[in-house]
Amino acid sequence: MDKLSKEEVLHVADLARIYVSDEEIENYKIELKQLLSDVEKIKDVKGYDDEILISPTDSFLTPREDVEKDTVEFNDIKKNIPNTFGNFVEVPVMINE
């Protein structure tokens, strides 16, 4: 059966930032391939033109006025934040800075 390679699965897991175990890699090799060969079919479909439909609506954007409205207090969101330090959101040190 057609499968993705381990490298391909790991690349996709990298993009998605999802840890995958060796067992999962084996499953993904098959499952991802199945889904990808499904969508491959679209390559052969011929359309009328190159116009793209981003969202299925005929309406155009009405921008909003530049007025302050919906500010929230840090205390209100604090309960949902896994780690805080004072008024800051804490994370393991960022690399690539």
Place this chain on the structure above:
Amino acid sequence: MSKYLSLSIKEINELLKTKKIKPIDLVNEAFEEIESNKDLNCFITLDKENAYNKARELENKEVDNILFGIPIAIKDNIITKHLKTTCASKMLENFVPIYDATVIEKINSKNMIIIGKTNMDEFAMGSTSQTSYFGPPTNPWNKNMIAGGSSGGSASCISARLVPFALGSDTGGSIRQPASYCGIVGMKPTYGRVSRYGLVAFASSLDQIGPMTTNVYNNALLLNAIVGFDEHDLTSVERKEEDFTRLIGEDIKGMKIAVPNFFLSDIISKEIKENVEKIIELLKENGATVDYVDIKYLDNAVNLYQIIAMGEASSNLARFDGIKFGYSYENPENLEDLYRKSRAIGFGKEVKRRIMVGSYLLSGENATTYYNKALSIRDDMRKSFKDTFQNYDLIIGPTTTSTAYNLGEGLDDPRQTFMDDILVIPVNMAGLPGLNIPIGFSKKHLPIGLHIIGDSFEEAKMYKLASFIEGKLNLELNPLKEVAK
């Protein structure tokens, strides 16, 4: 105990107006029904405290609209301030939102009473509600069977008459397909009709919130309550106010109906096809014309959907990173470890699979090869639908290719879940409104649904046809009564 909730909405309203009952009686009944039907697993979170408080508060208020004091269930991917919103995921198991979705504000302004949050597929990804972190809801017509999905909890609780109204969301059939499996009325409105602000995004260009009810009239009433332009959602559309019940009861004579050939092809089960053909005869007998037509790209719709929905989902779900909210892996080795483990543990299998595929489909050259190509064919498909509506009032066909099936089936096939929605997906692609109404039962006595598709913003016309069929068929749609028989 009295059964008020099985009365018609007009009767309930009259009882409330004349103070023969109080909202709290309805709330009591809803919670009792939910309690005695726990095995349906319709709800993730019940909101007893607020529901009772609201009911008491309403006792001193004037009954100012027909939805006043009526219990409603909300799919758990619609944000409710101070009430846990989990999306049926471990990722948001303890997430308490800080604002209300626009539809919730609208529901509150009608003084409806929110009973709780309904079960669903995790992040609405699935067609059986079996991907829920909290276990699947079951089908009241056969409790060994799926309720459909992703709005399975909402469909199941309406079907079992636990509450009279529910909200669902529909990205690729997630309202209409479970409505069909559970024998209820479910509407996915035109894209832009209802604000998506506060709907946890799955695929932004497809998602739409819609009403799920026991009958057509109630459905139109709930749609009346939730539509409208919202400054918080730029894709919502400004329209003149209209009453979606206004055409209900009108004669269907002269209506022009189209049936796409694809909708009666071999992929549809025989029983379902027969039931739909019976409806076609019924419509013809009553003065409607029915023609068979071809709409382009219908057979590509699932692939288009896979590309667009998974692509958008991979991006929409990137915000769940263990930093600002949601599940966070404890004591990670470093930042990368925090990301990867939080997402690996917080998300379930189906969600991860879709994020992975979606990321792949947008990576490198694939964005052009797949995603932009899909957007382009999607534009063509929409035009083909629009062309059909130049000559026809409505399009009909079956909602699903089969009836509900056993729990546990199809879980191992990543493609099954998409094939369940093959008939309902095109509607999301084109941004059109789609409605399911029950039209009969299979030999195993499982509901069969008819899918009515309208042109953009033609929901009232769809309700007109649906209520006509509903009236003519006069089916017994309460599964519990059916069982008692």
Place this chain on the structure above:
Amino acid sequence: MTEYKKTIGIEVHCELKTNTKMFSTSLNGYQTIANKNICAIDLGYPGTLPIVNKYAVELALKAAILLNCKINRTMHFDRKNYFYPDLPKGYQITQARTPIGVNGYVEIEIDGKTKKIGIHDIHIEEDTAKSIHKEDKSYLDFNRAGVPLIEIVTEPDMKSSSEAMAYLEKLKEILYYADISDCKMEEGSMRCDVNVSISKTEKLGVRTETKNIGSISSVGLAINEEAKRQEEVLENGGSIKEETRRYSELENKTILMRVKETGNDYRYFPEADIPYLTLTEEYIEKVKNDIPIMPNERRKIYKKHEISEINIEKIIQDKTISDYLLNFDDINLKIASNLLLGDIKAYLNKENKKLSDTKLTIEKFKTVVNKLDKGEIPNKVFKDILANLLETEKTFDEIVKDNNIETISDTKALLEIVNNILNNNEPSIIEYKNGHDRILKFLMGQIMKETKGSANPSLVNKILLEEISKR
């Protein structure tokens, strides 16, 4: 030996001067306590949607017009997907497919010649959160998350550090004068990434990107240092890799941050939460008409008024002065600018005030300049009443009267004083007539002393010369 030629392209990020953020209604202002100006949208809360700030679009359009860009009349936004803690949604909303402006240019003056620097595109996007790092943790402040930005990307048209610096000076001047951005590099409201490559042939070399340089002069230094480094690598037989570097002002050299992963996979795709935005012809015209007079136009006006080159640049550098001068079209701008750049600016600096804080009305200033222009008041009087002019509501005439300053313009009284002075200084007259011109200044001084500086200097001068000639 042929020399290496530099090729330079620049990407500038500028924060737009709006009241609120690009896609949310919380305040645009991050110089405050951490996580104060935030809302659910800025944190990427589930269920939130972006709502486009009209004024931000207007400012970006203004920039596109001023940079001579072709305007995309129908545009949409795109998502740039990557994971980083300062990016709350896991994607940045930007414009990749349909930037608001493309194919523009900025004119710079280099070695007395005008050169066009091509603008590849200018697009709208949102800023990321600010982070502080300490040991094994980083701390995030989302006040900056969602602040509206424009990114301006040049063609690789610059050949030297001086061209690059001239471009940045020019760009900054334009954006600042059109009120599009504060352009404060030191505070990060204007940020600069520089792409440098070197080559001996027409074929361009491999380029490196030096990120987030803190000032325009550092940009010049960084370019030269980076080119020098690349030359050394090539001369030693090495090859240049595509990489991201940063510039250390302390060590005056560029330092490697990271080698670019093969094809940064940002998975761009159209943002479905924001429908197409169309800019009508009328709207573009309206925005065009609202653009104030730009520095180059102002320079021409000043030149016509014979203001010195040095002072012209001084005025341009101080936009409040330049803007203030726009109020006048029929006064002596040379005198006016001298006052503003000299005594008035010194006073404001001393008092730590802004021109707009003072009570120097347009009328009052006009009177003063005209009086000075006609020689009706001496400079000394102006100095004496400066504080009054700036701090009180009184008119010029009232101030003069209240301070008992009388400008003696009575010819008869002056004649008497002049002759008195001349009578007491007979020898000086002889000296003057023998060609010692400075004696005139001495005599003027005597007269002004006698009149306590209140005499009209041009009148005194006239009478003095007449009376001397009579003797």
